[in-house]
Amino acid sequence: MDNATALLLQFIRHPARVGALAPSSRRLARTMVAWPDMDNARAVAEVGTGTGVFTEAILESLGPDCRFFGIEIDARLVNVARKRHPNVTIHHDSVANIREICRLEDVPHLDCVICGLPWAAFTAPIQKEFMDAITAVLRPGGQFVTFAYRQSLLTRSGRRFQTQLHRYFGTVSRSRTVWRNFPPAFVYQCKR
Numbered sequence: 001m002d003n004a005t006a007l008l009l010q011f012i013r014h015p016a017r018v019g020a021l022a023p024s025s026r027r028l029a030r031t032m033v034a035w036p037d038m039d040n041a042r043a044v045a046e047v048g049t050g051t052g053v054f055t056e057a058i059l060e061s062l063g064p065d066c067r068f069f070g071i072e073i074d075a076r077l078v079n080v081a082r083k084r085h086p087n088v089t090i091h092h093d094s095v096a097n098i099r100e101i102c103r104l105e106d107v108p109h110l111d112c113v114i115c116g117l118p119w120a121a122f123t124a125p126i127q128k129e130f131m132d133a134i135t136a137v138l139r140p141g142g143q144f145v146t147f148a149y150r151q152s153l154l155t156r157s158g159r160r161f162q163t164q165l166h167r168y169f170g171t172v173s174r175s176r177t178v179w180r181n182f183p184p185a186f187v188y189q190c191k192r
């Protein structure tokens, strides 16, 4: 089974958790890693690795001494991403446990979190729980990158998430729209 079919099947089984009908495009993956200072990062985590599209772009941009691991909650997608990137540790777990995962990895703080979570599909308490967990391990000055579909800004939860970002981060900016993605999306670039 190809990666796109694997994601689609998991979307049918768990729509609110997967939040995407198709894997992100290569163009969106490149936009995700274009802004953060990957060259100087010592520890980077990817959250919601899915089929591993962003993982590929992250691996291409990381410095040689950087610690890197992924976190994905869906067992089937963990298998897909592990097959695609056999040298990357992908934890089968929830981002809610990112503090414990960092302890396991012996990483006191993260310099950067690249995040593929479907924020607009989450309720307010879940958005808060996951943002609290992520920002607890992101060092001051650390960078957080995530994406949103353009249409998500028409929804209350999508707008709520955007407002939340300004509460958690001193700087929040947005990339241009990546039209070569289904659906078109943009990237939030945030700094603690």
Ligand SMILES: C[S@@+](CC[C@H](N)C(=O)[O-])C[C@H]1O[C@@H](n2cnc3c(N)ncnc32)[C@H](O)[C@@H]1O
Residues within 6 Å of the ligand: 017, 018, 019, 020, 022, 023, 024, 047, 048, 049, 050, 051, 052, 053, 054, 071, 072, 073, 074, 077, 093, 094, 095, 096, 116, 117, 118
């Ligand atoms: C929109 S998909 C993005 C997948 C991939 N990064 C991409 O861009 O194609 C969201 C991913 O987040 C994962 N996810 C959802 N809730 C999660 C959680 N609490 N912890 C870790 N991963 C989660 C889903 O299983 C899914 O693989």
